[in-house]
Amino acid sequence: MQDAIEIVLKRYDVDKLLGRALFTRSNWHQSLSDRHWPEDVPDLRERLLRAGSRVQAFAVPMTLNRIVAQGEHWAFKARGTPQGFAELLAAVQRALKAEGIDDRVGHTPHVTISYTAPANLRPPKIRESIDWILDEILLVSGGGTPYHYEVVGRWPLIPIAASSQQSLF
Structure with a gap:
């Protein structure tokens, strides 16, 4: 999935357009909560880790079909609201x-x-669609120059059942 995003970024020269402002692959993400500052609350990291372990939800497939800029924030956006996203x-x-x-x-x-x-x-208008599956939740700490994430916790989501086709014979 990251390879497909990288191909689109290069095909439309977004990598050149954004230069050093473009996140590295390891920083591409879907946010599912607000930012929380553990410096303000001493036990916050432990509570966030416990919260991550509580989440029971299915993986969510998304189809990304455009790049949207909201000020300095650039993101690939999904077509519609993917099934399961609201539940996650x-x-x-x-x-x-x-x-x-x-x-x-x-x-x-x-x-x-x-x-x-x-x-x-x-951002350029892209013609490709990129399939992306949210298959795990990460708790990260971000910062530094260049900006990067340190993974603090990770939890897999329940895999999407593979569709099956019955034999025609």
Whole structure:
């Protein structure tokens, strides 16, 4: 999936357009909660880790079909609202609430590729669709120069059952 995104980025020169503002592959992500600052609450990291282990939800397939810029934030956006996305988001919010963490920020299906794109740029219109499966939840700590994520916790989502076709014979 990341290979497909990288191919599209190169085909439309987005990698050149954004330059160093383009996230590395390891930073491409779908947010499912607001940012939380553990420095303000000493036990927050432990509560976030417990919340992650509480989430029970299915993986969500998305079809990304455009690049959207909202100020400096650039992201691939999904076509419509993928089946299961609202349920996944609700499961994350329930798990956070169970740990006393208020998080009601809405999220749309997307894959962030930059937080620091020059505001005067417009993303190209792409013709390809990219299939992306949200198959795990990561708790990350972000920062540094260049901006990067450190994975603090990870939890697999329930795999989507493979469709089967009965034999015609």
